[in-house]
Amino acid sequence: MILLTGATGQLGTAVINQLLQKIPASQIAAFVRDEGKATNLIKQNVTIRVGTYDDTAALGRALQGIETVLLIAGTDEENRVRQHQNVVDAARKAGVQRFAYTSRALKDPATLVNRLMAGHFQTEDYIKASGLPYTLFQNILYLDAIPQFVGGDAVFERGISVPAGQGRVALALRSELGEAIANALVSHDEGNRTYRLTGSESYSFDEIAAALTSLSGKTVAYTPADPATFETQLIGRGLPEVVARRITGFITDIANGQEDIISPDLEKLLGRKPTALQEGLARMYKQ
Structure with missing residues (x-):
């Protein structure tokens, strides 16, 4: 039996939707804070x-x-x-056979600017030290985050102004990561595994702007921005400060080359090439 935490979130939903196509619902459990938000899972006979x-x-x-446990990273930044670690400890005590994260x-x-990300690697280290057989999904x-980063549909009027420099990122659709x-969860691979799940190509924001131009027929220009100015603009659009800071950190790390990584793992697990930039953006913007 496979248990997922964060099962009602977007990634958790994507994973469960795929699991339901591969194994019986009776083999899937969801750990949730609020049962009232899990009505769709209950209808699908997920425990x-x-x-x-x-x-x-x-x-x-x-x-x-x-x-098997899949721990989908929590959202409480401070805790x-x-x-x-509580989940890892409980899994070890319960005799779980595989721990995925x-x-x-x-x-x-x-060297990350967005220090929120450091928690992922602290968690990885704790999982490895626990002695539990593990599968890490990095x-x-x-790709679904791009509209939020560039300002939604307003990008077609004002262009892209983010602090990404000429950095590149091998974007991938959340749904394909979930798939x-x-x-991987239903495979019978033994031993510890770390998958780097990335797109097959990396893209600059110049290329994202060109793809949006092609999709819309409107010229979308990319202008690199100052990080502090960009964060202030996000707050001005109504985003909470913590979210604005997180997005700015993400994009500054892109500028620094942190996400210019291409791995074959996603393609291998999917059995096909991941969705490329233009097709993915067309889905996001319904073009």
Whole structure:
């Protein structure tokens, strides 16, 4: 039986949708904070186990009878490493046979601007030290995030102005990452594995601008921005400061080459090439 945390989030939903096509619903469990938000999973006969990362007793109950856990990274920035450690500890006590975690594909954790990402590598280290057999999914930045980064449909009027310099990123669709993760979870590979899940090509924001120009027929220009100015603009658009800071950090790390990584792992797990930039943007912008 496979248990997913964060099962009602976007990545969790993508993974479960794919798992349901591969194994019976009776073999899938979802760990959720609020059962009321899991009605769609309940309709699909997915087993629901309720609790929080801070409730170690609930974690212990949830992990009984579970062979594989997929820990989808939590969103509590201040506490999530400790919370992840609670899940690892509970899994070890419950005798879980494989521990999987959704991490990030980044070149050098020691030089990240977005320090939020450091928690992923702290969690990886804790999983490795636990002695549990593990599978790590190091995911590249979602292609789905591009509209939020560039300002949604307004990009066709004002262009792209982000602090990405000439950095490149091998973007991938969240749905395809979910599919690849599901494929790996139902495989019978033994031993510890680390998958770097990236697109087959990396793209600059000049290329993203050119793709949007091609899609819309409107000229979309890319102008590199100053990070502080960009963060202020995001807040001015109504984004919370923490989100604005996170996005700015993501993009500054792109400028520094952190996400210019190309790995064959996503293509291998999918059994096909990942969706390329223009087709992915067409889905995002419904062009």
